[in-house]
Structure formats: C-alpha cells, structure tokens
Amino acid sequence: MADHNDDHREVDEVSGVQTTGHEWDEIKELDNPMPRWWLYTFYATVIWGVAYTVAMPSWPLISEAFGGVMGYSSRTEVTEAIAGHKAAQSVYTDRIAEMGVDDIAADDELMQFAQAGGAAIFRTWCAQCHGAGAAGGIGYPNLNDDDWLWGGTRQAIYDTIAHGVRWDEDPDTRFSEMPAFGVDGLLEKEQVAEVVEYVYGLTHDDADPALADPGAVVFADNCVSCHGEDAGGMQDLGAPSLTDRIWLYGGDREALTQTVTYSRRGVMPSWVQRLGEADVKQVALYVHSLGGGETE
Structure with a gap:
C-alpha cells in the first residue's frame, strides 16, 4: 500500500528530490537513498559482529561467560607471557633466591637486576602504605631516612619484610608491644x-x-x-x-x-610466603638503596 503522506512531501526545486519533511534553519533534508557501498559495508559489519561473538568469548551466561568456539583466552595468553618472562629472568632470580642479601649486593650484575626488580615489586605491593616514593605517612615509616625501628642493614630489612611486624601467622615475625599505660591503669x-x-x-x-x-x-x-x-x-x-x-x-x-x-600496634604482613625468597630479597635491596640503609 502506498504511503499517502508521500504525496504531501515537498520536492526540492534544485535537485528534484523529494524531501523528508525535516527542516532546520531553513535547510531541508533530502530523502536520498543510502549509497549501496555504505549499506553493503554495514551489512558486512553486522555479519562480522555476529561471527565474532560466536568465535570469541562474549555472551554472559548464568555461571560463566560463553568461551567462544575458538577457545581463545586473553588471560591464558597473559599468563603464558608472564611465565615466559619469568623463565627468562630465572637465570637471575634462582641465584638471588639461593644467595644472602649481602652476597647479592657484592655482585654488580645481580645487584643491578635486584634493584630494578625490587623497585617494581615495591610499587606493586608496598607503595599502598609507604607511598610511591617510600616517604611513608602517619603510622607507616619513611624508608628514605636513616631511622629504623628494627634495623636498617640489608639482612635486617630482609627479615622485617620476610616475616612482617606483629603478624601472628608467622612465628618469626617482628614482635613488640607497648603497654597502653593510660587505659590499662598502669599510669595515672x-x-x-x-x-x-x-x-x-x-x-x-x-x-x-x-x-x-x-x-x-x-x-x-x-x-x-x-x-x-x-x-x-x-x-x-x-x-x-x-x-x-x-x-x-x-x-x-x-x-x-x-x-x-x-599504645600503638601497627601491623605489617609477612611477605615471604606470598612473594617468595627472590622477590623479598630484591625489594629488601631496593629499600636499602634508597639512602638510609645501614652498613653494619
């Protein structure tokens, strides 16, 4: 059935094309058909989009997402890439895990690797409390100065990071407790x-x-x-x-x-179980190198 509204639409005098009836600021819209190339491109993108959602992970389901018929996983790809990088670094990290922190510091090549790796580990795991620049804050020590609660030698820093402070799950944790002199009635x-x-x-x-x-x-x-x-x-x-x-x-x-x-009772986690020997030693050497580390 013909659209009777078409009979009442204006025809542009210059182009001879019927208008859509839309007009803005005295500019009238012509009712030209879409170019064939544009339509074919649009149809192709629709087909491509549907095919892509079938081939690749896409649709959310009840308990998990549709994995796609190709079985691709970006998480698996990243995991494999990380494993590859770790394998390449193992020539250094295996030696670091076995050596003492002072021996690592005496090896220029290992020390350069450890400091670079320690800086990255620090930014990932430690900066949330100590700050990106390790300047600390209220309740979190500044690691750039030479004031150390538990010692600032490489080994002391390693022990603190590895076993934490007042971390009950680690039997070797650093532990001290100041009495609450006021609320416990020890002092008037x-x-x-x-x-x-x-x-x-x-x-x-x-x-x-x-x-x-x-x-x-x-x-x-x-x-x-x-x-x-x-x-x-x-x-x-x-x-x-x-x-x-x-x-x-x-x-x-x-x-x-x-x-x-x-009293105060700040807590620092034990990191050796979470990060492993090599990572803890790297971050310990990085912290020691910030400027306030003790030599003896």
Whole structure:
C-alpha cells in the first residue's frame, strides 16, 4: 500500500528530490537513498559482529561467560607471557633466591637486576602504605631516612619484610608491644601528662618544666627498659628513638598522649610466603638503596 503522506512531501526545486519533511534553519533534508557501498559495508559489519561473538568469548551466561568456539583466552595468553618472562629472568632470580642479601649486593650484575626488580615489586605491593616514593605517612615509616625501628642493614630489612611486624601467622615475625599505660591503669592521668611533657621536651624547647621534671622520673620507672636510658631506642625491641624529630604517629602533645594512653600496634604482613625468597630479597635491596640503609 502506498504511503499517502508521500504525496504531501515537498520536492526540492534544485535537485528534484523529494524531501523528508525535516527542516532546520531553513535547510531541508533530502530523502536520498543510502549509497549501496555504505549499506553493503554495514551489512558486512553486522555479519562480522555476529561471527565474532560466536568465535570469541562474549555472551554472559548464568555461571560463566560463553568461551567462544575458538577457545581463545586473553588471560591464558597473559599468563603464558608472564611465565615466559619469568623463565627468562630465572637465570637471575634462582641465584638471588639461593644467595644472602649481602652476597647479592657484592655482585654488580645481580645487584643491578635486584634493584630494578625490587623497585617494581615495591610499587606493586608496598607503595599502598609507604607511598610511591617510600616517604611513608602517619603510622607507616619513611624508608628514605636513616631511622629504623628494627634495623636498617640489608639482612635486617630482609627479615622485617620476610616475616612482617606483629603478624601472628608467622612465628618469626617482628614482635613488640607497648603497654597502653593510660587505659590499662598502669599510669595515672597526671603521670601520663608528665611523661608526655618529658618526651615532648626531648625534641622541643617549649616544654613545661613543672611537668617534664617529674615526667623524667615516670620515664625512668616505666620506659627505659625499651627506649633506653637516653631515650635513643632499641632496634632489637622495635622501640623508636625519642630524641630525634622523626615520629611515626606524631610528636606533638596530643599525638604523644594518644600513644602513651592507648599504645600503638601497627601491623605489617609477612611477605615471604606470598612473594617468595627472590622477590623479598630484591625489594629488601631496593629499600636499602634508597639512602638510609645501614652498613653494619
């Protein structure tokens, strides 16, 4: 049946082609047919699209996606590529896994490989807490300076990364625990204020002697066993020095009061089971090379 609306559509005087009836800013749209080449191309793309979804992984099903008749998997392809790269690197990683970190550092070729690999491992697994530049943050140590809770030698850094800090699943984890002097009732509120003022005065000039002087006595009675008589800290116990201006949780009175009252108990995972010996040694050597590593 003919479309009677066609009888009422205007015919363009110049081209003689009937218009569609659409007009914008006095510009009328001509009802020209689509070019054959365009139609054939469009049909071909439709056929290609349908064939592609049959050949390749595509349609979502109830429990999994349709795998495609060709059985292609980009995940398998990537896995195979990674395995190939690891196989090529094994000439280095196998030796790294077997050698001590100091021996690796003495081998220029291995050390160059380890530092490059360690940097990549650090950005993947460690930067989330310590930052891309390893500068740390509140509760996460800066790995660029020479202030180390558990030691900054290559072996000490390796042990910390391999076994973690207060990671209960690893029997060799680094472990220390500061008492919550305030909430556990080990110190009175006044004593907390006194010892906080004493510690604050170790790195600040505006401490109140009326609080700091009795705070020195509180410190001697409760804190020297871990932090030392000179408050310089003890790496064997993971106790920080209180005499510098490097603070893991902050060194103002409020932060110190929180620390003494409630304690701190940061946790670092044990990485050796997850990453393996070679990767842990590489990242340990990378961290040691950042500038604050200890030689002895």
